[in-house]
Amino acid sequence: MKRMQIGLIGCGTVGEGVARILMEQKELIKNRLGMELILKKVADTDTTKKRSVTFDKGVFTTDASEILNDPDIDVVVEMVGGTGFARKAILQALDSGKHVVTANKKLLALEGNTLFAKAARNSVTIAYEASVGGCMPVIKTLRENLVANHISAMTGILNGTCNYILSEITRLGLSFDEALSQAQQKGFAEADPTLDIEGFDAAHKLAIISAIAYGMEIDFEGVYVEGISRIEPLDILYADQFGYRIKLLAISKNHEDAIEARVHPAMIPVDSLLSQVGGSVNALSIFGDCTGEMMLYGHGAGMMPTASAVVADLADIARDIKREDGGRLPALGYPASNIRRIPVLPISEIRTHYYFRISAADQPGVLSKVSGVLARYNISIMSVHQKERHASDAVPLVFMTHKAKEADVRQALAEIRALPEIGSDPVLIRIEDPGTNGRDESQNKTGQPSASCL
Amino acid sequence: MKRMQIGLIGCGTVGEGVARILMEQKELIKNRLGMELILKKVADTDTTKKRSVTFDKGVFTTDASEILNDPDIDVVVEMVGGTGFARKAILQALDSGKHVVTANKKLLALEGNTLFAKAARNSVTIAYEASVGGCMPVIKTLRENLVANHISAMTGILNGTCNYILSEITRLGLSFDEALSQAQQKGFAEADPTLDIEGFDAAHKLAIISAIAYGMEIDFEGVYVEGISRIEPLDILYADQFGYRIKLLAISKNHEDAIEARVHPAMIPVDSLLSQVGGSVNALSIFGDCTGEMMLYGHGAGMMPTASAVVADLADIARDIKREDGGRLPALGYPASNIRRIPVLPISEIRTHYYFRISAADQPGVLSKVSGVLARYNISIMSVHQKERHASDAVPLVFMTHKAKEADVRQALAEIRALPEIGSDPVLIRIEDPGTNGRDESQNKTGQPSASCL
Numbered sequence: 043m044k045r046m047q048i049g050l051i052g053c054g055t056v057g058e059g060v061a062r063i064l065m066e067q068k069e070l071i072k073n074r075l076g077m078e079l080i081l082k083k084v085a086d087t088d089t090t091k092k093r094s095v096t097f098d099k100g101v102f103t104t105d106a107s108e109i110l111n112d113p114d115i116d117v118v119v120e121m122v123g124g125t126g127f128a129r130k131a132i133l134q135a136l137d138s139g140k141h142v143v144t145a146n147k148k149l150l151a152l153e154g155n156t157l158f159a160k161a162a163r164n165s166v167t168i169a170y171e172a173s174v175g176g177c178m179p180v181i182k183t184l185r186e187n188l189v190a191n192h193i194s195a196m197t198g199i200l201n202g203t204c205n206y207i208l209s210e211i212t213r214l215g216l217s218f219d220e221a222l223s224q225a226q227q228k229g230f231a232e233a234d235p236t237l238d239i240e241g242f243d244a245a246h247k248l249a250i251i252s253a254i255a256y257g258m259e260i261d262f263e264g265v266y267v268e269g270i271s272r273i274e275p276l277d278i279l280y281a282d283q284f285g286y287r288i289k290l291l292a293i294s295k296n297h298e299d300a301i302e303a304r305v306h307p308a309m310i311p312v313d314s315l316l317s318q319v320g321g322s323v324n325a326l327s328i329f330g331d332c333t334g335e336m337m338l339y340g341h342g343a344g345m346m347p348t349a350s351a352v353v354a355d356l357a358d359i360a361r362d363i364k365r366e367d368g369g370r371l372p373a374l375g376y377p378a379s380n381i382r383r384i385p386v387l388p389i390s391e392i393r394t395h396y397y398f399r400i401s402a403a404d405q406p407g408v409l410s411k412v413s414g415v416l417a418r419y420n421i422s423i424m425s426v427h428q429k430e431r432h433a434s435d436a437v438p439l440v441f442m443t444h445k446a447k448e449a450d451v452r453q454a455l456a457e458i459r460a461l462p463e464i465g466s467d468p469v470l471i472r473i474e475d476p477g478t479n480g481r482d483e484s485q486n487k488t489g490q491p492s493a494s495c496l
Numbered sequence: 497m498k499r500m501q502i503g504l505i506g507c508g509t510v511g512e513g514v515a516r517i518l519m520e521q522k523e524l525i526k527n528r529l530g531m532e533l534i535l536k537k538v539a540d541t542d543t544t545k546k547r548s549v550t551f552d553k554g555v556f557t558t559d560a561s562e563i564l565n566d567p568d569i570d571v572v573v574e575m576v577g578g579t580g581f582a583r584k585a586i587l588q589a590l591d592s593g594k595h596v597v598t599a600n601k602k603l604l605a606l607e608g609n610t611l612f613a614k615a616a617r618n619s620v621t622i623a624y625e626a627s628v629g630g631c632m633p634v635i636k637t638l639r640e641n642l643v644a645n646h647i648s649a650m651t652g653i654l655n656g657t658c659n660y661i662l663s664e665i666t667r668l669g670l671s672f673d674e675a676l677s678q679a680q681q682k683g684f685a686e687a688d689p690t691l692d693i694e695g696f697d698a699a700h701k702l703a704i705i706s707a708i709a710y711g712m713e714i715d716f717e718g719v720y721v722e723g724i725s726r727i728e729p730l731d732i733l734y735a736d737q738f739g740y741r742i743k744l745l746a747i748s749k750n751h752e753d754a755i756e757a758r759v760h761p762a763m764i765p766v767d768s769l770l771s772q773v774g775g776s777v778n779a780l781s782i783f784g785d786c787t788g789e790m791m792l793y794g795h796g797a798g799m800m801p802t803a804s805a806v807v808a809d810l811a812d813i814a815r816d817i818k819r820e821d822g823g824r825l826p827a828l829g830y831p832a833s834n835i836r837r838i839p840v841l842p843i844s845e846i847r848t849h850y851y852f853r854i855s856a857a858d859q860p861g862v863l864s865k866v867s868g869v870l871a872r873y874n875i876s877i878m879s880v881h882q883k884e885r886h887a888s889d890a891v892p893l894v895f896m897t898h899k900a901k902e903a904d905v906r907q908a909l910a911e912i913r914a915l916p917e918i919g920s921d922p923v924l925i926r927i928e929d930p931g932t933n934g935r936d937e938s939q940n941k942t943g944q945p946s947a948s949c950l
Contacts, residue, residue, distance in 0.1 A: 190807035332804035336794035353644035
């Protein structure tokens with residue numbers, strides 16, 4: 043029986059999970075693969091951390107170079123995170139002909155193009171299923187199962203921390219700060235939650251999967267990012283009254299010669315499947331021109347779900363090694379020579395539905411003025427509601443619009459803000475319907491309306 | 497650039513979809529694979545069918561042997577269905593060293609063990625992603641993404657026809673017969689709907705995925721099958737009042753030395769994700785010991801979703817051929833030598849929650865008698881409701897139970913039926929909660945409660 047030797051660099055939460063699986067599920071994996079996955083070395087600078095696994099003598103080291111310089115190690119699992127040492131370790135591993143498995147979405151979002159190219163040059167695999175959506179089979183589904191599909195749109199709940207916080211605000215009527223500190227106490231949010239709550243983590247993931255879906259270079263800089271820290275319970279209440287829930291969505295859409303890629307809070311119909319995704323769970327809805335809507339759902343973070351995806355990557359590499367050949371798939375599912383550079387639309391170019399809440403003086407003529415501004419910018423109103431009066435003499439005016447262009451909306455709101463009757467900055471929340479395929483056109487590339495494919 | 501030559505046998509609905517994709521999405525696929533998939537021959541005996549594709553001269557034939565005997569054809573796509581000619585064609589293809597792609601769940605459920613063994617002996621691949629759940633990545637997720645997991649349970653809505661009919665009964669209050677004939681008019685049910693509505697189609701699929709999940713031979717005969725033709729609107733109404741929906745579920749559970757595998761109508765909580773799966777859509781919830789609950793959701797049938805999965809299989813094979821080697825994965829994800837024979841529990845051995853509706857004479861003492869019988873069989877009542885009186889002098893008594901053993905339940909109901917106050921056969925519907933992992937024990941193989949993995 044053949045075997046594959048593994049070096050694990052970084053034994054924090056997910057790294058520990060990987061070690062646990064390789065040790066505790068050894069027989070299961072050997073049974074499935076017909077070969078052994080051997081955890082030869084584990085490197086971590088933290089020697090005091092209490093871990094749930096006990097390593098044999100000689101396995102644990104504080105010196106990662108014992109892994110990187112060991113010619114018997116076939117695969118390096120990078121579980122350090124960040125863009126410093128992790129980057130250096132991956133580059134060194136690739137240069138010495140070792141395969142790499144990582145869950146480091148930030149590094150891939152920022153430097154994936156370089157890393158993938160180096161892996162291809164050196165005929166080794168860099169696998170990263172765990173970088174997006176934890177145990178959900180996102181990368182594999184996009185690279186393999188959907189190979190026959192033009193992907194037209196993806197809508198995801200890709201950050202469990204945000205989803206947990208928003209769910210708790212909705213459920214308990216907490217303020218954002220209360221919900222955040224509760225999430226931190228329960229371990230659903232980091233001490234420094236910025237990457238999560240400001241949307242960057244979801245944006246890293248969106249940049250990666252957009253590249254795979256559309257066959258383009260990773261373009262994190264192009265992704266529009268807006269976090270959830272400014273969401274107020276009042277807006278969640280209104281959303282609820284209109285039959286919506288507020289979620290942090292990662293959205294990308296394919297316009298063939300350009301894409302949309304954006305992360306921001308959005309209302310979605312309460313009866314949509316994505317709105318049912320509560321707590322720290324992730325979900326991704328994918329529209330293919332042959333498949334129609336498909337959805338994946340699962341634990342997007344945490345020790346064991348993420349480690350499960352890491353070990354699946356190891357198994358894929360092992361199945362390849364066993365067959366005495368290089369990587370089965372190029373990193374993005376396309377040969378590097380077919381990867382195109384596709385521009386990302388600026389946020390101003392997108393078209394979607396909108397919800398505005400405008401605080402206006404309670405006097406006649408305000409609605410007429412505001413709707414006049416909207417009309418001048420071609421923003422068509424779907425409904426308008428004047429909510430109950432507050433303590434002040436300002437009343438909230440709530441608008442839901444038909445599809446409009448973001449640039450027009452921003453200009454219109456700036457003009458509205460300047461009206462003497464308007465007391466504060468309007469609240470704008472985009473409304474998305476994950477139940478549609480994200481195209482204005484009802485045609486797909488096979489010349490049939492999307493619905494006929496289903 | 498390399499290329500792979502394909503022969504398509506059977507150009508009905510899904511076969512036509514495969515041809516369409518191979519012709520219309522040729523460039524996309526070539527771009528993704530770095531090689532060409534060439535549809536060299538299409539065989540079908542029906543020369544009069546109107547098809548949405550036009551074949552080049554010499555491609556279409558009525559004689560499948562032109563494909564089976566063509567040494568230049570690398571892969572045979574079997575889209576005939578059934579267990580007659582399809583079986584013969586697959587065996588001949590495997591014997592002549594051709595890879596096979598099929599969506600034929602019935603054939604695989606009944607004869608997969610033989611076919612898979614022959615493929616392994618001849619070092620060719622038999623791929624069948626499209627046989628379960630249409631475009632949902634069921635087979636790949638189980639064989640590859642979940643390789644590190646002991647699968648403890650799967651709960652699926654695997655038949656779109658049944659799901660559509662049940663959804664319409666629920667939505668419109670139709671009778672079963674009305675809903676069925678409507679489904680037939682709309683093309684969601686076949687002229688002979690038996691395979692679907694009696695649960696066999698879902699059972700074929702369950703037999704296949706259970707084998708993969710647990711590493712066992714396919715055992716269709718062991719699957720318990722009960723269809724939806726006896727579901728009455730009244731039960732759906734009650735289910736609704738108690739916060740449940742009725743779905744045809746395919747359920748399998750892993751008890752390590754035995755499994756459960758059963759297909760039957762079941763109530764599921766209205767707020768569970770699976771209960772939100774409406775119309776002709778499929779969904780599968782999978783519990784892994786590392787991943788916790790994961791769910792896949794998508795179109796489980798239809799020309800293009802199914803064809804999308806067939807072409808994904810072709811792409812997998814092409815990626816392997818390109819690398820000049822045999823199949824990357826054994827058919828079940830385990831080497832044949834590791835496939836165990838595991839018994840399937842008879843339905844009498846399962847334990848679940850139950851809903852009974854009993855029609856009883858409206859007189860004192862009936863409840864006491866009925867609940868006395870249940871108590872004698874260790875069936876613990878969670879709640880009991882006496883519903884409004886009907887035209888007759890019989891009233892419906894509705895029970896919801898804690899977990900009980902099916903054998904006990906059947907005995908108890910037989911005794912209850914024999915009571916003089918009981919006017920007709922009791923209605924029994926099992927209640928499943930897809931939100932749990934399907935084990936009584938809270939332990940998994942890593943020695944941790946399941947929840948700690950999440």
